[in-house]
Amino acid sequence: MKALRNFLDKQKPHFEKGGKFEKLNSMFDSVETLMYVPDTVTKKGAHIRDAIDMKRTMIVVFIALLPALFFGMWNIGYQHFLSIGESPDFWTMFFYGFLKMLPIIIISYGVGLGIEILFAQIRNHEVAEGFFVTGLLIPMIVPPETPLWQVALAVAFAVIFGKEVFGGSGMNILNPALLARAFLFFAYPSDISGDKVWIADKADAFSGATPMGDALVGNFDNLPSVFDMFMGFIPGSNGETSTLMILIGAIILLATGIGNWRVMLTVFAGGYVMGLLFNLWGLNEYMDLPAHYHLVMGGFAFGAVFMATDPVTAAQTKKGMYIYGFLIGMIAVLIRVFNPAYPEGVMLAILLMNVFAPLIDHYVIEANIKRRLKRLKAVTS
Amino acid sequence: MSTEKKEREPLFSAKNLRLIKEPLGANNPITVQVLGICSALAVTAKLKPAIVMSISVIVVLAVSNVIISLLRNGLPPRIRIIVQLVVIATMVILVDQVLKAFVYDVSKQLSVFVGLIITNCIIMGRLEAFAMGNKPWPAFLDGIGNALGYGIILVIVAFFRELLGSGTVFGLQIVPEGFYDFGYQNNGLMILPPMALITVGVIIWVQRYRNRELIEEN
Numbered sequence: 084m085k086a087l088r089n090f091l092d093k094q095k096p097h098f099e100k101g102g103k104f105e106k107l108n109s110m111f112d113s114v115e116t117l118m119y120v121p122d123t124v125t126k127k128g129a130h131i132r133d134a135i136d137m138k139r140t141m142i143v144v145f146i147a148l149l150p151a152l153f154f155g156m157w158n159i160g161y162q163h164f165l166s167i168g169e170s171p172d173f174w175t176m177f178f179y180g181f182l183k184m185l186p187i188i189i190i191s192y193g194v195g196l197g198i199e200i201l202f203a204q205i206r207n208h209e210v211a212e213g214f215f216v217t218g219l220l221i222p223m224i225v226p227p228e229t230p231l232w233q234v235a236l237a238v239a240f241a242v243i244f245g246k247e248v249f250g251g252s253g254m255n256i257l258n259p260a261l262l263a264r265a266f267l268f269f270a271y272p273s274d275i276s277g278d279k280v281w282i283a284d285k286a287d288a289f290s291g292a293t294p295m296g297d298a299l300v301g302n303f304d305n306l307p308s309v310f311d312m313f314m315g316f317i318p319g320s321n322g323e324t325s326t327l328m329i330l331i332g333a334i335i336l337l338a339t340g341i342g343n344w345r346v347m348l349t350v351f352a353g354g355y356v357m358g359l360l361f362n363l364w365g366l367n368e369y370m371d372l373p374a375h376y377h378l379v380m381g382g383f384a385f386g387a388v389f390m391a392t393d394p395v396t397a398a399q400t401k402k403g404m405y406i407y408g409f410l411i412g413m414i415a416v417l418i419r420v421f422n423p424a425y426p427e428g429v430m431l432a433i434l435l436m437n438v439f440a441p442l443i444d445h446y447v448i449e450a451n452i453k454r455r456l457k458r459l460k461a462v463t464s
Numbered sequence: 465m466s467t468e469k470k471e472r473e474p475l476f477s478a479k480n481l482r483l484i485k486e487p488l489g490a491n492n493p494i495t496v497q498v499l500g501i502c503s504a505l506a507v508t509a510k511l512k513p514a515i516v517m518s519i520s521v522i523v524v525l526a527v528s529n530v531i532i533s534l535l536r537n538g539l540p541p542r543i544r545i546i547v548q549l550v551v552i553a554t555m556v557i558l559v560d561q562v563l564k565a566f567v568y569d570v571s572k573q574l575s576v577f578v579g580l581i582i583t584n585c586i587i588m589g590r591l592e593a594f595a596m597g598n599k600p601w602p603a604f605l606d607g608i609g610n611a612l613g614y615g616i617i618l619v620i621v622a623f624f625r626e627l628l629g630s631g632t633v634f635g636l637q638i639v640p641e642g643f644y645d646f647g648y649q650n651n652g653l654m655i656l657p658p659m660a661l662i663t664v665g666v667i668i669w670v671q672r673y674r675n676r677e678l679i680e681e682n
Binding site for chain 1: 647648649651652653654656662665669
């Protein structure tokens with residue numbers, strides 16, 4: 084470890100003002116602060132005192148994503164070999180999925196960080212930490228067969244129009260990872276629509292529809308068991324199938340205090356309540372689907388744990404978080420059941436509520452001000 | 465006023481030329497004044513309707529500007545808005561009829577948006593802000609300039625949307641067939657209105673990057 088510190092210290096003068104690589108300062112800075120916690124302290128203005136900085140926070144989220152990521156890799160292989168009727172050992176399946184996902188991850192980080200560094204250079208600020216997690220989230224929420232150029236385009240779109248035009252990480256109103264998926268979803272619907280996209284290569288005999296796709300066309304007998312969906316032995320986007328692995332990630336996030344339990348809990352609650360409401364109505368088969376199915380199907384859990392809780396785009400007030408999360412859950416299920424064009428509603432629900440989060444916060448704060456004014460009046464009069 | 469009357473101003477004096485040039489760049493109705501956005505989103509999925517729409521707006525704005533400018537001294541201020549609306553509506557109906565007669569298919573595509581030229585803020589804005597206080601000739605130039613500024617943005621947006629969204633320009637295929645064989649696909653999002661907004665945003669971005677004076681302070 085000492086050697087690394089020495090090496091960085093030795094290189095530092097080259098990147099400072101007047102050095103050889105002065106222009107690449109932001110890049111050096113990002114590497115240095117990634118390896119070592121910087122010793123700078125905020126000097127003025129209101130700020131939150133916390134022992135860890137953004138980069139350390141992001142690394143914890145990264146670790147929380149790993150169980151779902153590794154399971155996703157294995158699942159890609161599992162689904163593939165299932166479709167061609169073979170059952171090789173664990174590592175063969177894992178390795179197959181690993182090779183499928185690796186290019187997507189490389190493209191996602193390459194394009195995203197490239198653009199981030201470019202903007203950091205032009206605007207003369209440090210490379211922000213935000214993309215560290217976003218770059219891994221994007222490969223996890225696209226189907227494994229997504230063409231790489233589409234991934235690159237979606238990442239570029241999300242980083243430039245989702246983040247940089249608003250002023251970079253922390254200023255974005257929409258979750259960049261979800262924006263990338265929304266871009267793919269609307270721009271190239273045939274590659275991501277939720278049926279037959281999946282293990283399509285040489286899988287003639289096997290119907291590769293995801294549970295979401297099946298439910299959409301009313302093919303309810305085809306749905307896997309709740310246990311399978313909970314464990315994640317189902318076709319779906321790369322990293323979102325296993326509710327169990329996502330919950331492990333959620334526990335890591337909650338135990339370290341980085342994820343927000345209010346949002347997670349209320350998203351699940353909202354989805355469940357909406358499912359129950361539909362059960363009461365029960366006009367068609369989809370509405371009769373048991374409420375807990377909704378929580379393990381599709382990207383619901385992934386969205387609830389990793390997407391809705393994004394601290395930048397979520398509501399900031401405590402009361403606001405309850406409202407925000409609950410509405411995400413409700414709208415996600417609502418879109419699933421009622422809109423035949425969109426098999427999966429979680430993405431759209433979260434993006435919609437991202438837009439509304441500042442409004443919710445505004446009214447929560449206004450209500451608080453009003454309440455306290457009233458109290459003040461009661462005391463003084 | 466008296467000095468102006470004595471020496472007749474040349475038709476294309478520097479001042480008059482500025483009336484045409486400014487709306488094309490530094491005072492563009494769409495990218496700087498942010499007017500007329502709605503129709504810019506609606507009719508720019510293809511290049512042809514965008515061009516027809518631009519021409520319609522040029523005609524409507526130029527002629528209404530001249531008419532209002534001619535009427536301006538006899539116009540009671542209280543009813544001026546109504547009179548302006550009547551003039552615009554008349555022009556819009558005329559243009560609509562001409563389109564229906566000669567380019568029926570495009571007229572079909574534009575559907576209500578020709579009729580909605582009447583609500584285009586640029587037109588009312590120019591009548592109020594310019595034609596009410598200027599002579600017919602400058603008013604005419606001002607109308608042409610502003611409508612051209614509007615049209616240029618429409619055409620740029622439509623060009624990119626059609627090229628990336630449908631792979632065509634003016635309905636002719638531009639993206640070679642070989643690209644599709646390699647797995648290239650048309651971007652379905654470009655056809656949808658949000659992308660028109662983002663394209664306009666990019667134009668604004670590029671324009672302000674080149675002309676720093678346009679950047680607002682905040």
